[in-house]
Amino acid sequence: MLSDLQHSLLNGGSFAHGIHPPENKHYTADKPITRFPFPPELTLLLSQHFGKPSKPIVRPGQEVVRGEPIAEADGFMSVPLHAPATGVIRKIDWAPTQKGPRVPAIYLKVTPGDSQEILYGAPREIEHLSPKEIIQAIQDTGLVGLGGAAFPTHVKMSPPPEHTVDTILINGCECEPYLTTDHRLMLEQPEALVRGTQILMRAMGAPRGVIGTEDNKRDAAEAIERVLPKDGSVTVKVVPTKYPQGAEKMLAKALVGREIPSGQYPSSVGLGVFNVATTNQIGTLLPMQRGVIERVVTVTGPGVDKPGNYLVALGTPLRFILQRLGYHGSAKYLIMGGPMMGDTVSSLDVPITKGCGGILVPRPEDIDKLAPRRTYPCINCGKCVEACPMFLNPAALGKLAVKRQYEDMLDYNLLDCFECGCCSYVCPSSIPLVQYFRVSKAMNRELKAAAK
Amino acid sequence: MSASSDKPVQLHTSPHLHQPLTVEKIMRHVVYAMLPICVWSVYQFGLSVLALLIVCTTVCIGTEHLICRWSGKPSTVNDWSAAITGILLALILPPGFPIWMAVVSAVFGMAVGKMFWGGLGFNVMNPALVGRAFAQAAFTVPMTTWVPSMAPGRFTQFIPSTWTPPLMVPRPITQWLEQVAVDGFTGATPLALMKYNQESTETLALLTGTITGSAGETSALLILLGGLYLIARKMMDWRIPVSILGSAFILSTIFYWVDPAVYPSPLFTLFAGGLMLGAVFMASDMVGSPETAKGAWIYGTLIGVLTVIIRLFGGLNEGVMYAILLGNAASPLISKMTQPRKYGAIKKREAKA
Numbered sequence A: 001m002l003s004d005l006q007h008s009l010l011n012g013g014s015f016a017h018g019i020h021p022p023e024n025k026h027y028t029a030d031k032p033i034t035r036f037p038f039p040p041e042l043t044l045l046l047s048q049h050f051g052k053p054s055k056p057i058v059r060p061g062q063e064v065v066r067g068e069p070i071a072e073a074d075g076f077m078s079v080p081l082h083a084p085a086t087g088v089i090r091k092i093d094w095a096p097t098q099k100g101p102r103v104p105a106i107y108l109k110v111t112p113g114d115s116q117e118i119l120y121g122a123p124r125e126i127e128h129l130s131p132k133e134i135i136q137a138i139q140d141t142g143l144v145g146l147g148g149a150a151f152p153t154h155v156k157m158s159p160p161p162e163h164t165v166d167t168i169l170i171n172g173c174e175c176e177p178y179l180t181t182d183h184r185l186m187l188e189q190p191e192a193l194v195r196g197t198q199i200l201m202r203a204m205g206a207p208r209g210v211i212g213t214e215d216n217k218r219d220a221a222e223a224i225e226r227v228l229p230k231d232g233s234v235t236v237k238v239v240p241t242k243y244p245q246g247a248e249k250m251l252a253k254a255l256v257g258r259e260i261p262s263g264q265y266p267s268s269v270g271l272g273v274f275n276v277a278t279t280n281q282i283g284t285l286l287p288m289q290r291g292v293i294e295r296v297v298t299v300t301g302p303g304v305d306k307p308g309n310y311l312v313a314l315g316t317p318l319r320f321i322l323q324r325l326g327y328h329g330s331a332k333y334l335i336m337g338g339p340m341m342g343d344t345v346s347s348l349d350v351p352i353t354k355g356c357g358g359i360l361v362p363r364p365e366d367i368d369k370l371a372p373r374r375t376y377p378c379i380n381c382g383k384c385v386e387a388c389p390m391f392l393n394p395a396a397l398g399k400l401a402v403k404r405q406y407e408d409m410l411d412y413n414l415l416d417c418f419e420c421g422c423c424s425y426v427c428p429s430s431i432p433l434v435q436y437f438r439v440s441k442a443m444n445r446e447l448k449a450a451a452k
Numbered sequence B: 001m002s003a004s005s006d007k008p009v010q011l012h013t014s015p016h017l018h019q020p021l022t023v024e025k026i027m028r029h030v031v032y033a034m035l036p037i038c039v040w041s042v043y044q045f046g047l048s049v050l051a052l053l054i055v056c057t058t059v060c061i062g063t064e065h066l067i068c069r070w071s072g073k074p075s076t077v078n079d080w081s082a083a084i085t086g087i088l089l090a091l092i093l094p095p096g097f098p099i100w101m102a103v104v105s106a107v108f109g110m111a112v113g114k115m116f117w118g119g120l121g122f123n124v125m126n127p128a129l130v131g132r133a134f135a136q137a138a139f140t141v142p143m144t145t146w147v148p149s150m151a152p153g154r155f156t157q158f159i160p161s162t163w164t165p166p167l168m169v170p171r172p173i174t175q176w177l178e179q180v181a182v183d184g185f186t187g188a189t190p191l192a193l194m195k196y197n198q199e200s201t202e203t204l205a206l207l208t209g210t211i212t213g214s215a216g217e218t219s220a221l222l223i224l225l226g227g228l229y230l231i232a233r234k235m236m237d238w239r240i241p242v243s244i245l246g247s248a249f250i251l252s253t254i255f256y257w258v259d260p261a262v263y264p265s266p267l268f269t270l271f272a273g274g275l276m277l278g279a280v281f282m283a284s285d286m287v288g289s290p291e292t293a294k295g296a297w298i299y300g301t302l303i304g305v306l307t308v309i310i311r312l313f314g315g316l317n318e319g320v321m322y323a324i325l326l327g328n329a330a331s332p333l334i335s336k337m338t339q340p341r342k343y344g345a346i347k348k349r350e351a352k353a
Helices: A004-013 A129-142 A181-190 A190-204 A218-225 A248-256 A276-288 A318-324 A364-370 A382-385 A394-402 A408-412 A420-427 A433-451 B023-045 B047-070 B082-092 B099-113 B128-138 B176-178 B191-196 B203-210 B221-231 B241-256 B266-271 B275-282 B293-313 B321-338 B348-352
Strands: A042-044 A070-071 A086-096 A103-110 A167-172 A208-214 A234-240 A271-275 A296-300 A308-313 A358-360
Touching: A004 A248, A042 A086, A070 A103, A070 B221, A129 A190, A129 A276, A167 A181, A167 A190, A167 A276, A181 A218, A181 A276, A181 A296, A190 A208, A190 A234, A190 A276, A190 A394, A190 B082, A208 A218, A208 A248, A208 A276, A218 A296, A234 A248, A234 A433, A234 B266, A276 A296, A318 A358, A318 B348, A364 B321, A382 A394, A382 A420, A394 A408, A394 A433, A408 A433, A420 A433, A420 B266, B023 B047, B023 B221, B023 B275, B047 B099, B082 B099, B082 B128, B082 B275, B099 B128, B128 B321, B203 B221, B203 B266, B221 B275, B241 B293, B241 B321, B266 B275, B275 B293, B275 B321, B293 B321
Parallel strands: A167 A208, A167 A271, A208 A234, A296 A358
Antiparallel strands: A042 A103, A086 A103, A296 A308
C-alpha cells in the first residue's frame, strides 16, 4: 500500500515523539516461563477488570475444582471469574488491591497437594462457531486486556455496527522497561498467538492480521514467522524500540500508519488492537472452553534473588511470590506493573490480578532514586512537548494545573492524555506532570458531575 | 530525601523513572560552557574583567539569596541560574566598566528582571539583558567607552575607570589610553567602525577576538564551541541559535547584494558584536523562549531579523540586546500561536462535513 510505504519512509516505521528509558529487560529476558506453586490461599478480586464487578456464584464452604466458574458476568460490560485451584471457598470479604481501594474478593483455601491439571472444560471445534458465538465464548473465558488495561476483550471485539474492521493489530511491543512476559510468550508459544490472531480476525471479519513487536525482541519475531499461516494473512512487523509504542494509538501509527481520531475507537479507522498475552490466551483457552485462571508475571528488579517469568495463579498474594523468590523486605516501594505506568502497592497482601504483568522490586538503596526528586519551577525547556506522543503541551497544562484552572486545561486537550508518563520522565524540573493531570481529570469529572 | 526514606511504605503514582537531567545540572553545564569565554576575556582585558566577573556573579547570587530570604522562601541560589546571569552580565559590559555601576546593574537585573516575577521560570526576559538595558540607559558614557585588548600591564594594573568611587562618574581614560594603546586606536568597536565609518574588520580577528568590545563578545569561536557542547549534551535547543544566525545571515546577504559599499558583509554581521553570544547563550535561555519547536524557529528568526534591522537602520550600532528582549516579550504569544496539533485531531473541514 502506498500509504504504508510513505509512512515507513516518513516515520521510520514508528510513531512520532516518545522516549527511550533504560530497558533493563536483561534481568528476565532469557528466563523461560516457569510455573509457580499455589499459595495456601488465593484472594480472587471480583473486580479485576474495567466494568461492573463479577457476581459470585459460590458460597463459603463450597468446594470448587480448578477451572470451575466461581463468579458470573454482571451484564455485557463484565466478565466471569474461574477458580485457579481446587479448594474450598473460605469467605467473601474485602481485600486490598494494586490501585489502593479495597474491593470484595472470594477467598479460596487451596487443597494441599492439588494437581495443576485443569479438570474443567472440554475441547470444541471453534471453526464451526459464528463470529457472535466466538465473542460470547470469549466473554465466558473471562478474558480482559492482559496488557494492563484489563478492558473486557469481548467488548473490544464488538465495535459499533457502522465500523468495518479490516486489520487486527497484535501488540507485542511491551515497551515498559523491565517487563518480559509478552516477549517470552511470543518466543515460547508462537502457535497459540497465531491461532488467537486468526480467531480474532474471523470474529471481527478482518482479512489481515499484523503482529507488531520492537527490534529488541527480534528472536520473538523470528519464532512467530516460523509458524505463520501459508496464505500470508498474518504478518509480523518489527518496529524501532520506543516508549510508549505499546499504546493503542501509537501502535496503530507505527504498524499501519493510521491515526485514531481523538475520542474514537480503533475500529473507526478499521483496526482492532489486542495484546499478545490476551491473544495467546484466546488461542489457548477457546478451543478448550476454559477460563482465565493464571497469567505470566515478570518478577524482576535488583531487589529479588530469583527474577524470572512465572506462570502465576490469579489471586496469589504478593507476599507468597516475593518470599519464594528471595525478597524478605517490606512493601516499602514495590511496583506492580512496569515502572512507567505501574502502581506502588501498600501491602504485601495485594493479589495478582488479570491485568498485572510485572512486579518490580528495587533494593533499599534504589528507593531514593525512584522517589520523587526535588521539584524546580518550569523553565520552559520544551522537553515534555517534544516527548508527548499525543502532541499535547504538558508544560502549559502543568502550569494551569498548579493554578487549579482545571477547566481551562480542557482547551489544552487534557482528556487526550493517556497518562503514559513521558512528560514526567523527561522533565528536568522534576515536575510531577502526569500526576497533576490525573488529579485534574478527576477534578473535571467532579465539576461535570456537580453541574448536572 | 532522608525524610521520605524513613516512611514504612512509600506510595507514589507512576512514572517511577526519571531521566538523569535536572535543572540544576543544565544550569551548571551552561556555566561550564561559559568558563572558556571568561578565561579568554580575562586574558584579553586583564584584571578589570576578572573583577567584573567576580563582582557581578557574587552580587547576582547575593541578590537572589536575599530576596528569597526576605520573601520567606527557601533560597534558590543552588540551582546555578543566578551564577549564569552574573557571568553573562559581566561578559556583556565594557571591560573598563566601573564596578559600582556593575553592582547596581546586577542588582537591578536580578531583582527587577527575575526575582520580582517570582524567580527562575517566571521571568519574562533574560535578567542579564535587563541589567544591561538598565546600564545602557543609566550609564550611557561608560557603556560606550571601549578599551584596547591585549594592553600591556593588564595583569598588574586595573583599567583606571574600574575603581571609580560609588556614585561618581569615571574620569576620562584618555591619558591611560595613550600609554597602552597602539597607534590608531579609536576606542570604537567593529560595529561602530562599520556604522559610522563604513570600515569593516577582518573575519579572523572577529573569530579569535583580537578586537575591542564587551568583555565576552569578542571571541566568536569560543562562544560557538560552548554552544556546541551544550547542544551535544541536549541542554540547549539548537533551533534557536541556528535560526537567529541563519536569519541574520540571509537578511544581511540580501542587503550586501544590494549595496556592498554601504552594508556589511554577512560574515561580518555574524561574528561582530554580541550576536554570537546573544544567539548562543542569551536567546537560548529556555525561560524566555517558546517551548514548541515551531515557536523556537519563529522566535529565533524574529531576533535575527530585528538585530540586523536595528544595526543597519537604528540609532544604535548594536541591536542584539533589544532584539532578544523583544523576542523574550513576544515568546508567550509565539508559544500560544504554535501549539502542537494533537494526535488524532479531527480536521476542521472534515468535522463540519
